[in-house]
Amino acid sequence: MTPQAIPARRRRAVVVGAGPVGCLAALMLAKRGWEVSLYEARPDPRLSSAKAASQQRSINLAISHRGISAIQAIDGSMAQRFMQTAIPMKGRMIHQLDGKWNSQLYDRDGQCINSIDRALLSEYFVNEVSASENIRVFFQHKVLAVDFDCRNITIEDTNNALTTTPSFDFCVGADGSYSVVRRQLMRVVRMNYQQEYIKHEYMELKMPASQDDEGCMKFALDPNHLHIWPRHSYMLIALPNKDCTFTCTLFAPSEELDRLNTPDIFLNWFRLNFPDALQEIGEKNLIHDFTHNPRSSLICTKLNPYHYKDRAILLGDAAHSMVPFYGQGLNCGLEDVRILNILFNQESAMSTASELLTDQEDEQMKRVLSRYSQERHKDLLAINELAMDNYVEMRHLVTTPIYLARKALDNL
Ligand code: FAD
Incomplete structure (x- = not known):
């Protein structure tokens, strides 16, 4: 029996978490023609009350080529605008106890990492998603549960104490280290998980x-x-x-x-x-x-697989928290989006805006998500371990004579 076709409609994606990774994922899906709902538990970071709260903590981040090229892959001009707020850092300055210091360049051809204010970054991404026609952003909407088999998600509007259960075709969990989507996914996926x-x-x-x-x-x-x-x-x-x-x-x-x-x-x-x-x-x-x-x-999490059937995926810290010593947690989360986009592109027949949906699983989506889990895992494990190793390098090895001699040779 051939499956019954239903009328064409835009595919619906829900993205949980309007952190940088959730925002970039929402922008990527919107560009591919999905109708995206982006749910964020916190208030809009552009509101003055939220700004006041974030100013108490001034944490900044180092963004490297990995993160910048991921933003560029989704929107080139966005990456350019974004870099205007960054300060390039061409090397490490090591401060010894006796007050002496020495500079260790990251790259002899002048490549840099870039310091950016986390609050500015959030605001920046939220402005971008809010300007997109295909994205609806819901602040103070906390995801409580996801039913992946019925394809619906339970959300509490914390402002009005209202609970709704919208449906979706595809769910992206970008809700950070303590991800609710991940917890829900563990109930239906035979996921190996370590923290x-x-x-x-x-x-x-x-x-x-x-x-x-x-x-x-x-x-x-x-x-x-x-x-x-x-x-x-x-x-x-x-x-x-x-x-x-x-x-x-x-x-x-x-x-x-x-x-x-x-x-x-x-x-x-x-x-x-x-x-x-x-x-x-x-x-x-x-x-x-x-x-x-x-x-x-500081928490470090590793898991596999990252997806469920044709309908859910974990990206960013929800999929891989790492210690911050390699400065790659966010860069890597942004790269997740770039890789997923490439895999979508490679499924050449992959539909964009509208498509005749059937009640069957979408084989193309299933293939893309499964390839993502398979192909991304070894890189995520590697960067997680590099991050851990770099702690010893930063707090100890950079001061050892052998390291200093090697660095001096590199800079010749
Ligand atoms: P998050 O930024 O955590 O965003 C998740 C969002 O989901 C949040 O807005 C949250 O409110 C929302 N959310 C959570 N639960 C729910 C729910 N149930 N419903 C709805 N919304 C929800 N990385 C770098 O690349 N470079 C660095 O230099 C660097 N320095 C760091 C320094 C420190 C001290 C630390 C701790 C981390 C550092 N990182 C760095 C890592 C970086 O901060 C993270 O990798 C990055 O913020 C992850 O982004 P994300 O969008 O995946 O998650």
Whole structure:
């Protein structure tokens, strides 16, 4: 018996999570002609109340060629606009305990990584999705559950305490490290899943702008470097912001941070380990950040497969959280979208805007998603491990004579 054709209609995708990866996935699907609904649990980051909350934390990110080329692959002009807000960092600046420093270039041909403010990045992506005709964005809409076999999703509008259950053809889980979509997917997929909390936690500290002789704002350190104070079992790093400040992140074992349990103990420890950084941060600012900013843990997750039949996929941190020491978590999440787009392109007969849907599974979608799980997994495992290895490199190896000699040769 031939399956019954139903009238043509646009395919419906739901994307869960309007973080950078969810937004880029929504844009990619919209460009392919899908009708996209993007659900985000948090308020619109462009609202002043959300901005005020995000300003308490000023975390910035390093975006590399991997991430930029992923954005470029979906929309070239968008990548150009996006890069205007970034600060290029051509190398690492290693700060020794005695106050000496040395620059280690990332690339002898001048390739850089780029520092970008996380809040600006979110706003930027949200502007792009909001401007797309094929995307409807729902803020303060928290996904509670997904029924993949009935193809519907349960969403709570947290503003109005209303619950709805829209249907979908395709569901993208881009809802971060503690993904609800992943949890739901585990019920129907024989998914191997592994998670690990590392022994280290992190805390953000702000280094203010300094002033030049005419009273104008300037950076306290060279803005075109990622600054590292490696101290073997812990380290401090600093990335530049457009307003001439630096966001510093202190990484240390939980046990060490437990011991530093009063502002005075913390200040003395900081003075001993990072005297030159303290000079730029200032004691008052340091104590303020120590008492106001949270300590956060670092999780690493690995899983496989990433998809279900012809109808669901996990992208970004929902699929692979990694420790931040390689600066590739987001870059890799954006790359997920680029790879999925390539696989869609390779299914040449893949329909875009509208298609006669049948009650059968979509074999082309099934093939694309299955290829994604198969072909992407080894790369995701590799980058996850590189990220873990780079922690030892950043906090310890960069100070060893053999590493310094190798770097000097590289830069010749
Ligand atoms: P997220 O940014 O986590 O977005 C997920 C979104 O889903 C959120 O907006 C959330 O509110 C929403 N959501 C969650 N649950 C629900 C739900 N039930 N319903 C609806 N919405 C929901 N990466 C780099 O590439 N370079 C770096 O330099 C770098 N530095 C880092 C430094 C630190 C200290 C840390 C912790 C991470 C760093 N990363 C870096 C990693 C990077 O932050 C993540 O990989 C990236 O944010 C992942 O993006 P995402 O869109 O997948 O997830």
